[in-house]
Amino acid sequence: MNIVTPLLLEFPRIDPVAIAIGPFAIRWYALAYIAGIVLGWQLMKVIARRPPKLMTDEQCDDFVTWCTLGIVLGGRLGQVLFYQPGYYFSNPLEILMVWKGGMAFHGGLLGVFAAIWWSGRQTGAGFLRVGDVVASVVPIGLFFGRIANFVNGELWGRVADVPWAMVFPDAGPWPRHPSQLYEAGLEGLALFALMMVLVFRTRLRERPGFIGGVFLVGYALARSVCEFFREPEVEDVFGLITMGQFLSLPMILGGLYLMIAARPIKRPVAPAPG
Numbered sequence: 001m002n003i004v005t006p007l008l009l010e011f012p013r014i015d016p017v018a019i020a021i022g023p024f025a026i027r028w029y030a031l032a033y034i035a036g037i038v039l040g041w042q043l044m045k046v047i048a049r050r051p052p053k054l055m056t057d058e059q060c061d062d063f064v065t066w067c068t069l070g071i072v073l074g075g076r077l078g079q080v081l082f083y084q085p086g087y088y089f090s091n092p093l094e095i096l097m098v099w100k101g102g103m104a105f106h107g108g109l110l111g112v113f114a115a116i117w118w119s120g121r122q123t124g125a126g127f128l129r130v131g132d133v134v135a136s137v138v139p140i141g142l143f144f145g146r147i148a149n150f151v152n153g154e155l156w157g158r159v160a161d162v163p164w165a166m167v168f169p170d171a172g173p174w175p176r177h178p179s180q181l182y183e184a185g186l187e188g189l190a191l192f193a194l195m196m197v198l199v200f201r202t203r204l205r206e207r208p209g210f211i212g213g214v215f216l217v218g219y220a221l222a223r224s225v226c227e228f229f230r231e232p233e234v235e236d237v238f239g240l241i242t243m244g245q246f247l248s249l250p251m252i253l254g255g256l257y258l259m260i261a262a263r264p265i266k267r268p269v270a271p272a273p274g
Contacts, residue, residue, distance in 0.1 A: 078107015143188025
């Protein structure tokens with residue numbers, strides 16, 4: 001009996017270091033985060049200028065500083081506490097080595113929430129309005145982040161026999177789903193397209209919190225679907241769902257609440273003539 005071996009795609013062995021000058025090195029992982037933040041920052045300014053104008057360019061600039069800090073600190077702490085507490089507590093110095101990868105989205109989201117709250121308070125726009133603007137551009141960073149995961153050969157998928165399966169360098173000899181690319185497509189490109197339609201083709205921005213709610217639900221559903229193809233980093237929660245799916249549940253509930261509770265902005269009524 002002949003055993004047919006599926007045609008496998010060769011994993012592109014890309015050097016994780018993009019630029020190296022002596023001991024100084026810049027990794028693709030860092031460039032991905034920089035690209036996501038810079039492009040999102042510039043698009044954020046465009047969206048914030050649209051009526052009802054929520055933030056000035058200067059306020060957007062200030063927000064990005066706090067947002068970057070929230071992403072890095074929250075994302076790293078999320079990875080440490082949610083996924084690999086035993087490893088990092090045994091190797092505490094590696095907690096600081098963010099250039100090696102290992103950033104949890106749900107932790108980074110909490111850091112961004114803190115930055116949104118602070119910016120909404122300082123600008124007077126409020127948490128929901130600033131959150132809508134930020135949610136519109138987050139998929140850009142998600143796309144570049146997942147591409148960086150692929151370049152690093154990390155967060156690979158489950159063992160698979162599909163024609164596009166790949167053997168990742170540190171994942172054993174078995175072909176696996178390139179789940180990082182699935183996530184880049186769903187959490188990044190597809191979710192970004194949906195956000196742009198809502199922002200530029202509808203009037204839903206006049207209902208503070210609605211677009212932010214759509215993002216939360218959209219990301220949670222996309223992540224939950226991709227979890228079926230991604231190799232779990234920890235044991236399933238209650239033996240039923242992955243940690244990524246478990247952490248997505250409150251996002252779905254919170255997003256649905258925001259969408260249902262969103263109310264149109266009250267416009268001033270012009271006085272009657274005479």
